Amino acid sequence: MVNIGGNAVLIYGFKMGVMGAALASLVSRAIACFAVLYLLQKPDCPLIGQDGNIFNLMGIASRTLKQNGLADQAKEMCDRIHDSGDYYKALGIIGEYVNITSVDDAQSEGEDFEEEMGMQL
Numbered sequence: 001m002v003n004i005g006g007n008a009v010l011i012y013g014f015k016m017g018v019m020g021a022a023l024a025s026l027v028s029r030a031i032a033c034f035a036v037l038y039l040l041q042k043p044d045c046p047l048i049g050q051d052g053n054i055f056n057l058m059g060i061a062s063r064t065l066k067q068n069g070l071a072d073q074a075k076e077m078c079d080r081i082h083d084s085g086d087y088y089k090a091l092g093i094i095g096e097y098v099n100i101t102s103v104d105d106a107q108s109e110g111e112d113f114e115e116e117m118g119m120q121l
Contacts, residue, residue: 003028042099043068049103054081054090061094073097 006024010016016023045064047057058081065074077097081090094100 002031042097043070044101044106045094045098046103046106047094047098047100054087057094058090061098064098070097 003024006027007021010020010024014020043064045061047060050057050060058078062074062078065071065077074097077093080093084090084093
């Protein structure tokens with residue numbers, strides 16, 4: 001849509017010809033690139049170092065998704081995990097929805113935040 005609209009405006013409105021078509025294509029591709037990058041972002045979820053029970057991991061990942069406004073994805077993930085029937089498949093499904101990180105990483109980030117807040121007071 002951006003390319004079509006851009007072509008119309010730049011070619012006919014600003015009389016830019018081929019240069020207008022090229023510019024409209026470039027802008028539409030840049031917008032599409034940013035949209036894809038935005039949609040591919042997954043929230044970080046500290047699972048490494050947690051109790052390895054799949055229902056515990058699923059609950060942590062589901063809560064992370066919900067906290068990031070992704071409740072529909074949380075339900076979809078849980079449904080897929082229940083249907084998977086295999087621990088390793090279930091772990092792979094969780095990895096499709098969240099970036100699996102370490103509990104230690106999450107704690108060190110929290111400590112850094114606390115130190116920053118302490119310095120600002």
